[in-house]
Amino acid sequence: MKQFITNYYKLLSSLSLAMDFCTHGLMRHHQRVALISLQIGKLYGLNLKRMENLFTAAILHDAGSSTWTEKDLLFDFFSTDTEIHCKKGYNLFKNHTLFNSIAEIILCHHDHWNGINNISGLKGNLIPVESRIIYLADRIDVLIRDDLYILEQKRHICKKINEDSYGLFDPHLVEAFNDISSRECFWLDMHSPFISEILSHHCPIISKKIGLKEVLSVADTMSKVIDFKSPFTRRHSSGVANVASYLASKAGCAEEDSKLIKVAGLLHDLGKLGIPDDILDKPGKLTNSEFNIMKKHTYYTYHILKLIDGFEDINHFASSHHETLSGRGYPFKLDASDLKHGARVIAVADIFTALTETRPYRQAMEKEEVIKILTNQVKAGAIDSELTSLLISNYEEAYMLNITV
Ligand SMILES: [Fe+2]
Ligand SMILES: [Fe+2]
Ligand SMILES: [Fe+2]
Incomplete structure (x- = not known):
């Protein structure tokens, strides 16, 4: 490799x-x-x-x-x-x-x-x-x-x-x-x-190169900048990154691939820095117009990560987390034929992490409710069934990884 x-x-x-x-x-x-x-x-x-x-x-x-x-x-x-x-x-x-x-x-x-x-x-x-x-x-x-x-x-x-x-x-x-x-x-x-x-x-260091270990540490810092944007997402990016890399390893990914998935998890909501504070912090359901603005965040994630050398896979994994296997997600309307394994891992980890966190309009959900929503998402053709089953069968470990970040 x-x-x-x-x-x-x-x-x-x-x-x-x-x-x-x-x-x-x-x-x-x-x-x-x-x-x-x-x-x-x-x-x-x-x-x-x-x-x-x-x-x-x-x-x-x-x-x-x-x-x-x-x-x-x-x-x-x-x-x-x-x-x-x-x-x-x-x-x-x-x-x-x-x-x-x-x-x-x-x-x-x-x-x-x-x-x-x-x-x-x-x-x-x-x-x-x-x-x-x-x-x-x-x-x-x-x-x-x-x-x-x-x-x-x-x-x-x-x-x-x-x-x-x-x-x-x-x-x-x-x-x-x-x-x-x-x-x-x-x-x-x-x-x-x-x-x-x-x-x-x-720039005096235009050709300086760094490897995956350094990229992980930069992405980790950036994830904190992203998560500071709203008091309700203080640990969301690192939670998604930890759950996603854990799930990737459980699914048999090589160590390097799990690390790429971890970087993608840390950066998946990068574009949220481009969304107004009051939409992210709204203590209630978003209106249609607000949700339309929210949809820009993965579009921004995509275009910013696209500028970085060697980030093709990381970008796909990160910016596709609101796409669905059925092709009804956003913003590119990708479907099962486009979505690679790493992108499917991040999508499952993102939903799991979000449901187990408190949001401005609801408390963190209990295990039974989380499993029910994940299963419904599989039935609706949104997320990968094998990865979802793998996560559910390792629920406690994934949960601990999420809440202890
Ligand atoms: Fe400044
Ligand atoms: Fe300043
Ligand atoms: Fe997102």
Whole structure:
């Protein structure tokens, strides 16, 4: 079997898109902040190791804010509601094998140069330089409007950064910004439809490759970002991932395949970051129009994962979890002839996990009721009968895996 390998840059820059959805639409905020940061960092003379950290921190910097309400607060230039997402981001990364070196950068990424009100208690040069760069890049980006031609915005943004923000930014970094922002291309890049390609040209680690073990740890972090979006799904993604990989092993899948299924389970609801908070948290049944909006989530999961090298199977397993064998699911109307084993595993694990969780409109269901619904789904031609029987005959073990995540 071919060894699973993927491109680190594409993995992170694609997953960052899921974190960019908010009431303003898909903002590409993380990609633009990374692009501005890398240009300032290069001019400032950061070495390769720091540039790598700068890219990773910039492309993930707002991982601590999952809800649209939280994100909206950050778009105010002088926002003071920044502490929670900085701390959440720090906690997400501090013990992470790949990302522990960016935890402090994330904690300090809204720190002011003058030290006033900083949660880190640091000021000036004691604040990590990567944080100082990301803070400046982040505030430049929140000033950019998408309803006005970008070159018409240049003067206002430069004035705001240079004159109206005394004490917020490192003056040496502002000088670097003034240098790069004198070029029209800097601004045209900000509104460019080619921003992903442009960012890749500036990224110092464009060809870095990682294997399945690292991908699992990235997906695990991303699953927490997804699950933080709603208080009712705090452990849903990891629950689906654990139940699905357990079911896959029970069904005789090879270890590598079970791991791919686990990654798919962790990322299956990635597109929920693109659904408004009030629909996910609604304490009742969704209306038809709300359900139609909800249907977008697997469509987004599909298109984001499609951008990542080597993710073809993971994407199919993840984004097909609301398709049915009868062809009546969504959004692609796939049927039994299209749905591979891994996709069937995730679909069964997703229903099982959802039924055993408390939702805004109902309590977690008891075993008898869960089995009844799963059996009815098999009868209706929605989910795989063999996998469902296998899950039911190992109910207690699967249940424990789900609730102990
Ligand atoms: Fe932030
Ligand atoms: Fe930000
Ligand atoms: Fe879903």
